Amino acid sequence: LTDRIGRRRTMMLSFFITPVLQMLLFFARDHVVIGALTFAFGYFIDLYRPAAAALIADVVPSKDRVRAFALRYWAINLGASIGLSLAGWLAQHNYIYLFVGDAVTTFLFGLVVLRFIPETRPMIEKAAQQARSLRLALPRIATAERPAFTFMILMALLGMGVGAIFVQSSVTMPLAMEARGLSESDYGLAVALNGVIIVLVGLPISQYVQRYSRLVVLAMAAVLTGVGFGLNAFATTTAGFAFAVAIWTLGELMAAPVGTAIVADISPVARRGLYQGIFGSSFGAAYAIGPIIGGAIFQRLGAETLWTVCFVIGVLAALGYLIVLRPIYARLTTEELAVGLTALRKHLVHGCAFPIRRDFEFEQPGDGRRGIQQRHFLVDRVTGADAWPHDHPGDRHVFGEISAVEAVVPTVIAVDNQGGIFGERSDDLRQFHIDARDLLKLAI
Template sequence: MSVVRLRQAAKESVSGLPRAFWWLWTSTLVNRLGGFVATFLAMYLTVERGYSATFAGLVGALHGLGGVVSAVVAGVLTDRLGRRPTLLVAQVSTAVTVAVLGFVRDPVAIAVMALLVGMATSASRPAVQAMMADIVAPEDRVRAFSLNYWAINLGFAFSAMAAGLIARHGYLTLFLADAGMTLLTALIVFAKLPESRPEGQSPGRGADGKAVGLGTVLRDRRFMAVVALTYLVATLFQQGYVALPVAMGADGLSSADFGLAIATNGVLIVVLQIPVTRFIEHRDPARLLVVAALLTGYGFGLTAFAGSVGMYALAVAVWTLGEIISSPTQMGLVARLSPAHGRGRYQGMYVLAWSLASLTAPLAGGAVIDRFGAATLWAASAVVGTVAAIGYGVLGRRLGADGPEVAGPDAADGNAAGVSAGKAAGVAAA
């Protein structure tokens, strides 16, 4: 491909999105550039503080439990209070709790603060995703979610490398730097992002005046099917950061070897996320999710045959392709199925699936490895991926039978509101 065509492709990938989206994108990037603590928390507890691996696992589980608790609550607040206030409270709370976690030494205090950090961190996700669905036109949402996911992984790649250097000056520096970057994110939101919640209706009510509560979400069978399938796939992705290093250690490989293998994930996402999204942007989401589930399941299944860093990296590359396809497609489908004035609740339930996976997957993965061996876990991963793919295939037929507009009782109104909010937010940010 010529340089001219590359430039044209890059321009088409980023053009046409409102200015408010780019400020939200910038806040995501800044937040992830400072995401030092989550990556090195287990190492901090075991190496720096001398706690056992069991305690580190418990702290990680409590962090996930915090996300489970806050996901739904934050979704409700996103609809009731607004996207911007919820986001600001969550980010300031994250900064404070992360900083405090760096100072506490008592194991009970560490466990409690890890729970609070998990709650504060997850509370921002429904607000971010609802705001993005508000300000971006429906036809551009997959591209917007993809760009945002690209920013997350670009920031993660930088923070993972920088954290090792910063930790040389003491782990407390990591906690304070993370807190500082989170506060900077809150300042960007406060200064540049106006409220995007659709106006003209009561919070949590659709265009027909009917309340959109948690019961509405739970009775939405199509959406809850998406949540259930998301949970299955999310449990697989979690094994890449829990079971994979354990399995590599059992094969006699070092933490540096694990770093090389898992770095394949970040590099591929940074390099391929945008071009792959251009290819899949206007294709059937259900079919894409079938392919993504199979790549994810069989990518982890391939790990059973790995014994060297190269083979482990190959397995990571396969399931990373599934992640690249799955993430923007999944988020675009969630936005499509969510009524405009209930987006916070719907996004909260979607985030809940990931939070539950982060809580249960480490426990399940560790138990399977201890009792049956790593090969059994990787074989089960292939089965789970296959089940998820079948589920997405069935869901795709249901969506097709219902026609192209399946976004709920006030979908059309919500789409129009999203476009209008995007234009208004762009002007206000300018």
């Protein structure tokens, strides 16, 4: 849906329909009606997630995506911490306040999107869109996209395994603490450390991990998750369980933004919403199977066996990231520029329009006003590929001409092997920058 109707419209559907379903749920009394409304509510409340992730991928260059997704994750957790406190206070007075408050804030979020968030989905010319429309469906993934789609499926499966470990924090961990003679308040204190760590150190950690390979960071996160839950086998006090929470929270902080950024890196522009939806669904699946499997192991084999299994799954997931996914990711993100040259020349001829946010100030003639200009450009033709003759002799580049939709101005573009496109307007030499990988994926 995000790829078909746009990011903005999808988010507005979520934020404007969800409040209605919330209020209907409050007044519903029939079990069948409650079940149907709950299903619809679950669908629409999460509809915005892939749309928001695709929007961030549209406007943020690859090198900054980990930080951007970390900021979103931090904001969500901060809001959740505040919301849980308010929810308890509202529920003590009357549950209708809880439903109305949630509905109102969701509706207000929709108004913010309506008023301030523009559509960021890259535009595709009608003819090109018709030629590729069937390839938006899962059964008809294009041959050129299969490596990325295979990577996405494997990424989702590994994410589901790690997610199934995280689920134990709210399913079997309280049971294990109760078996150790600890109370519900002890569990609350231990788990509360998760939110505190996320709010206090979430952003600095995301900044720190950007210096490492993203698949290496995911592997480290999987190991920390496995170790954190594995330590529950040795914990006998609230402090011991809290220490374990601190360890797997670090894994959570590393995995959440980096995983989403990786999906944005490898997903074709026209299917960013689809890929983000698949990735998000893997955690939904983890929340479905995690309690069943974890509960069965806990009941039949004991808590120590469960925590050992969690540790093993974390280590196996880390090996999967390093041994299986890392080589594929390297090919998709580095060889992509070289392989994509032919695709560019073949497909990007009067084919696509894509948004460029020119990161320079412009001065309005006549009144001296200044601001940031964002415009759309059409690819006119790709004229060839060669090595950059000046500062970076080892880089691969694509040379071509593009034209602004508003005013046709010939522009020379150059693509470097770090995923950046740089160019100069021939009339005033003002520079712009976009993500080269996004341009190349338009050829798929």
